Each structure stands twice: as C-alpha cells, then as structure tokens.
Amino acid sequence: MSNILAIAQKEIKSYFVSPIAYALLGIYALICGWFSLIAIANFIEMSQMQQGAADLNGYVIAPVIANAGVLSLFLAPMITMRLFAEEKRMGTIELLITSPITDLEIILGKWLGAMGMYCAMLLIKLLCLSFVFIFGNPDYRPLLTAYLGMFLQGGALLSIGMFVSNTTRNQIVAGTVMFGLSLLMWTFDWATTFKSDGWAKVISYLSLTSHFNSFSRGVLDSKDAIYFISVILLGMFLTARSLESLRWRS
Amino acid sequence: MIKVEGVSKRYARFTAVDNVSFEVEKGQIVGFLGPNGAGKTTTMRMLTCFLPPSEGKASVAGFDVLEQPMEVKKRIGYLPETPPLYPEMEVGEYLQFAGKLKRLSGADLAKRIDEVAQKTNVGDVLKKLIVKLSKGYRQRVGLAQALLHNPEVLILDEPTSGLDPKQILETRQLIKGLAGDHTIILSTHILPEVEQTCERVVIISKGKLVATDTVENLTNRMRGSESIGVEIEGDVAGCREKLEKVDGVKKVVVREDKNGRGYFEIESSEGKNIRADVARAVVQGGFNLTELKAVGMSLEDVFLQLTSTEAKEEKEEAK
CATH class of the missing domain: 3.30.70.3190 (Alpha-Beta Plaits)
Incomplete structure (x- = not known):
C-alpha cells in the first residue's frame, strides 16, 4: 500500500513541478468560468420571463456540469499521456519494473496520481459553482451526484488513457490516440440517430455521454455507475496486460 | 549465488543471447565483457527480471527469475546503463522514492539513505535537482539507488561510462569495497577495468559465451607461446x-x-x-x-584473440 501511495505522490508532484498542472488548471478555470457565466445569464433571462426565480439546479448547475463533462474529455489525454510514455523514454521504467513491487501496485499508483490531478480540476469547478450557493439557494444533493458522476467518468477516461500511454514511448502519440478514443467514446450514442435497435443500441450503450448525462441531472443510477467502474477496470486490465507484454516483446 | 543455465533471448528477427551459461559465487566480482551489442545488457535484464529468458533457467540466490521474480527483485540492486533518474526530483527525494519502491520506510529508510549517500559520496547534493547534476553525480546517484535496500547481488551495467578518470578510479574503488558483502556483476567494454576490479571474467560476443574464467587463468591459457x-x-x-x-x-x-x-x-x-x-x-x-x-598476455590481447578467432571461423563456415 505504501508504495502505491509513493508512486501516486510522485505522479502528482511531477504534474505540479512542471507547467502541466498550471496549464490544465488555468484552462479549466477559464472555460468553467465562461460556462458558468453563460448559464447564469440564461438563468436570469428565464427568471425574468417567468417573473420569478427559475430552477437554479436545472438552469445553472446541470448545464455547467454537462459541459464540463465534455471538457474533461479534451483534458484527460493531457493528464494521461505522460504516465508511462515518459518513464519508457527516460528509462525509469526499469527502476519500477525491477523493484520488488507488483504491476498492480504500479498501475494503481499511476492511476491514483492522475486522479489526484483530475480532482484538483474538479475543485476549481466547485469554486465556480460556489457562487451559486452564496447568492442563491439551490439543492446541493444533485451536485453531489454530479460530482460522483464526474469522478467516475474521469476515472474511466484516465484508466483508458493510462493504457494508451503504456503502448508507446512517445507522449504526443499517446495524447493524440487517447484524444481520438475519448471523442469516439463520447459520440457512440450517435449510433441510435439512424437505427434504434440491435447493434446500434449496443454501441450507444457504450457511450460515455448517455451514462454521464443522468449523473449531471442529479440522477443516481447503479447501471451507470457500474458502466464507469467496468471501464475503469477494463483500462487497468489492459494496462496490466500491456505492461506484461512489454517484457515479452520489447 | 547467481546461476545461469543455457539462457537464450530471441526476438522476432535476431537472437540477442544464445545459450549462455555461467555461475557466480557469493561475494565475487565478475566482469561481464564484450563488445557493444554483444548481449550484455540483455543478459543483465534477464537476471533482474526486466526481461524473461526465451529459453533456459536463471536463478539468483536460489530463486528462479521466472517463478519467483519478487524474491529475486528483493535481493538485487540494479543500475541500468542510463541511470533511471527523474530529472525533476531532488536527489534526496529521489532516494526516498526509490527506497519506498524497495519496501523501506520511516527511520530505516532515512538511515539507509544516509549510509548510501556517504558510500557513494552524494551527501553534498541531496538537496539538488537531478536535472542539474553532472554525469558523474548522476551515475553515483544511480548507484546509491541500487544499494539502498542492501541487496545481496548488485548488477551494474557499465557503471563507469561517462565518468572522468578520477571518478572512474573512485567508482572502481567503491565497487571493490562492496565485494564480499555483495556479489557483483558489472558489464563493461573497457578491458583494464576488468583486470583491475574483477576476479572473474565472462566474455560474450554476438550473444554467445566465449570464455569464462579467472582473469589470471584466462591470460595464462591464451599464452601458448612464450x-x-x-x-x-x-x-x-x-x-x-x-x-x-x-x-x-x-x-x-x-x-x-x-x-x-x-x-x-x-x-x-x-x-x-x-x-x-x-x-x-x-x-x-x-x-x-x-x-x-x-611478459603475460594482457586481457586485451586475449579478448581480441577470442573474439577474432570466432569471426574467422564464421568466415570459413560461410565459405
């Protein structure tokens, strides 16, 4: 356990001693601020039309969360691309693999480190939304559900990204491939636009969007949670396999 | 202590190590000698469980590298050809991290860091960023890392490459001083290094074992003429x-x-x-x-003779 934490800690630190963390957090803050601004303007207009306060949760919190979900799709590859690719390029992977720790410990440590970075981004978003709580009185429970959703969705993206990063020693390749994959996973639900049964339904089920949307609306469905947890486990399993194959092929 | 029996490593298109066998006894320093690309690094990587052998058996302290890699890893300190350092870390922080990977913690780890820092002479740069270190210091930090968990076996891949003459001498002294407590395999393509530091030599060329013996015997054996x-x-x-x-x-x-x-x-x-x-x-x-x-034959002559006879034989076979 302590070496999992040692690896996680090392990962988080390496984000924050390089400009990566600040670039990610800065961009995230900027865009979340912009999303919040638009949502609040929309809320004000609706309130004037209704001649009474509109639903804060529905008009501000839910759209901001939903948009931010798309944003993490763009930023997750930036978090994961270096995870293994950098170690391979610098040769430090030899230290990890020849140390008396298991592959699982390496993988969990790396994933937790990436999650640490991702959670820092989620905190920034909380800062944007805190204004709604200061000046209004929305229900906080949907926000909790939404945060759980973002946490799970981020975990799934980072897990897959970690696998991609383990397949190459080039960070740019890892980032690009992961970005393509996450975009694809995001748009899988488009399959149902022209066919609503059979394989289209299966592909659509694999989409990140459909599972995330219910979370962002404040609905907690175990089906969605299980989906994300399975993707997290799948990513880790693939990483473990490719870490192993690294030894067999190299 | 280390036993290698008929080990081979094959890749899709070439064989990096071909049926190599040798043994190293406890407390010995063995020089692993060969031209560049001979398969030294690959053999070392197999001993450290970084790569599995395609064929044959290798064991360290009685534990098989394939069957009980965890036990092997606990007993091995490994310095790869490029020291595995994180440039953005401070030296002390790096040793902390490496120590945790080797399952040390707390006061025990702090004590070991002090000890190895003193042994490898990196005590004065503990607060420095690794990216700012000279090549010699990096090599020594890498060595410190390998020594952290006080392993029975040390595997050092070209420990003196890139060092200046004074540092080379110091490193050789250090390695010699470690023998006895540790069993050491060091690879090199510099012959005098083997003559000066090692008790035994394992010479490989193009993946094949060419000779293995004590330094003295090897030079004597080759001296057919006086x-x-x-x-x-x-x-x-x-x-x-x-x-x-x-x-x-x-x-x-x-x-x-x-x-x-x-x-x-x-x-x-x-x-x-x-x-x-x-x-x-x-x-x-x-x-x-x-x-x-x-006048004895120098190891250099022996080496050239051994590796060039093989080249000759191959040419004849080709004919």
Whole structure:
C-alpha cells in the first residue's frame, strides 16, 4: 500500500513541478468560468420571463456540469499521456519494473496520481459553482451526484488513457490516440440517430455521454455507475496486460 | 549465488543471447565483457527480471527469475546503463522514492539513505535537482539507488561510462569495497577495468559465451607461446639482429630505444624455451643484459584473440 501511495505522490508532484498542472488548471478555470457565466445569464433571462426565480439546479448547475463533462474529455489525454510514455523514454521504467513491487501496485499508483490531478480540476469547478450557493439557494444533493458522476467518468477516461500511454514511448502519440478514443467514446450514442435497435443500441450503450448525462441531472443510477467502474477496470486490465507484454516483446 | 543455465533471448528477427551459461559465487566480482551489442545488457535484464529468458533457467540466490521474480527483485540492486533518474526530483527525494519502491520506510529508510549517500559520496547534493547534476553525480546517484535496500547481488551495467578518470578510479574503488558483502556483476567494454576490479571474467560476443574464467587463468591459457621482455644496454639495432637469429625466436619488437638503452619484447615459437639462448646471445654479442622477464598476455590481447578467432571461423563456415 505504501508504495502505491509513493508512486501516486510522485505522479502528482511531477504534474505540479512542471507547467502541466498550471496549464490544465488555468484552462479549466477559464472555460468553467465562461460556462458558468453563460448559464447564469440564461438563468436570469428565464427568471425574468417567468417573473420569478427559475430552477437554479436545472438552469445553472446541470448545464455547467454537462459541459464540463465534455471538457474533461479534451483534458484527460493531457493528464494521461505522460504516465508511462515518459518513464519508457527516460528509462525509469526499469527502476519500477525491477523493484520488488507488483504491476498492480504500479498501475494503481499511476492511476491514483492522475486522479489526484483530475480532482484538483474538479475543485476549481466547485469554486465556480460556489457562487451559486452564496447568492442563491439551490439543492446541493444533485451536485453531489454530479460530482460522483464526474469522478467516475474521469476515472474511466484516465484508466483508458493510462493504457494508451503504456503502448508507446512517445507522449504526443499517446495524447493524440487517447484524444481520438475519448471523442469516439463520447459520440457512440450517435449510433441510435439512424437505427434504434440491435447493434446500434449496443454501441450507444457504450457511450460515455448517455451514462454521464443522468449523473449531471442529479440522477443516481447503479447501471451507470457500474458502466464507469467496468471501464475503469477494463483500462487497468489492459494496462496490466500491456505492461506484461512489454517484457515479452520489447 | 547467481546461476545461469543455457539462457537464450530471441526476438522476432535476431537472437540477442544464445545459450549462455555461467555461475557466480557469493561475494565475487565478475566482469561481464564484450563488445557493444554483444548481449550484455540483455543478459543483465534477464537476471533482474526486466526481461524473461526465451529459453533456459536463471536463478539468483536460489530463486528462479521466472517463478519467483519478487524474491529475486528483493535481493538485487540494479543500475541500468542510463541511470533511471527523474530529472525533476531532488536527489534526496529521489532516494526516498526509490527506497519506498524497495519496501523501506520511516527511520530505516532515512538511515539507509544516509549510509548510501556517504558510500557513494552524494551527501553534498541531496538537496539538488537531478536535472542539474553532472554525469558523474548522476551515475553515483544511480548507484546509491541500487544499494539502498542492501541487496545481496548488485548488477551494474557499465557503471563507469561517462565518468572522468578520477571518478572512474573512485567508482572502481567503491565497487571493490562492496565485494564480499555483495556479489557483483558489472558489464563493461573497457578491458583494464576488468583486470583491475574483477576476479572473474565472462566474455560474450554476438550473444554467445566465449570464455569464462579467472582473469589470471584466462591470460595464462591464451599464452601458448612464450613472451619475454629484455632490457639491454648498447647498440639496439645491432642487438636486435643478433636476437632475431636466435633459434626459436619468432618475433622481436623494439619497445624502447633511448640513450643506448633498449627494451625488446620477444615472442617464441610455440613450445620453445628461449630464455637461456636469448641471454647468451645478448652477452656474447657484447651488450649488457639489465633485465629479462616473462611478459603475460594482457586481457586485451586475449579478448581480441577470442573474439577474432570466432569471426574467422564464421568466415570459413560461410565459405
């Protein structure tokens, strides 16, 4: 356990001693601020039309969360691309693999480190939304559900990204491939636009969007949670396999 | 301590290590010698469980590298060719991290860091960022990392490459000092290094084991013909002529010719003892004989001879 934490800690630190963390957090803050601004303007207009306060949760919190979900799709590859690719390029992977720790410990440590970075981004978003709580009185429970959703969705993206990063020693390749994959996973639900049964339904089920949307609306469905947890486990399993194959092929 | 039996490593298109066997006893320093690309690194990687062998068995301290890698890893300190360092870390922080990977913690880890930092002489840079260190310091930090968990076996891949002469000497001293407590395999393509630091040599070339023996035996074994060194006073060129006429002398090389003082290296034909005849020839020729000694073949000659005979054989096979 302590070496999992040692690896996680090392990962988080390496984000924050390089400009990566600040670039990610800065961009995230900027865009979340912009999303919040638009949502609040929309809320004000609706309130004037209704001649009474509109639903804060529905008009501000839910759209901001939903948009931010798309944003993490763009930023997750930036978090994961270096995870293994950098170690391979610098040769430090030899230290990890020849140390008396298991592959699982390496993988969990790396994933937790990436999650640490991702959670820092989620905190920034909380800062944007805190204004709604200061000046209004929305229900906080949907926000909790939404945060759980973002946490799970981020975990799934980072897990897959970690696998991609383990397949190459080039960070740019890892980032690009992961970005393509996450975009694809995001748009899988488009399959149902022209066919609503059979394989289209299966592909659509694999989409990140459909599972995330219910979370962002404040609905907690175990089906969605299980989906994300399975993707997290799948990513880790693939990483473990490719870490192993690294030894067999190299 | 280390046992390698018929180990091979094959890739899709070539064989990096081909049926190599050797043993290393506890407390020994073994030099792993071979030209670049001979398979030294691959063999070391198999011993450290970084790569699995395609064939054969390798074990460290009685534990098989394939079946009980965790036990092997606990007992091995490994310094890869490029020290595995994180440039953005401070040296002390890096050693902390490496120590945790090796399952050390708390006061125990702090104590070990102090000890290895002193041994490898990196105590004064503990607060420095690794990216700012010179090559010599990086190598030593890498070595410190390998020593952290006080492993029984040390595997060092070219530990002195890229160091300046003073650092090379220091590193060799350090490695020599570690023998006894640790069993050490070090790879190198620098021959004097093996002669100076190692007790045994394992020579490989193109993935194949060429020879394994003690440094002394190896140089003796290769000395089929006798080589003697002769120092004289007098006319060097004249003396050379006389020496070349001696029965059984194959070759006379003038090593030094200064102020009426000369030094020759004389090689005999196989199986002939020429010392007495050479001495007589010098004295009867009116020169002063000031020194006469046997000259062993240097490991460098042995190495070249071993690796080049193989190349010759291959050429003949090709014909």
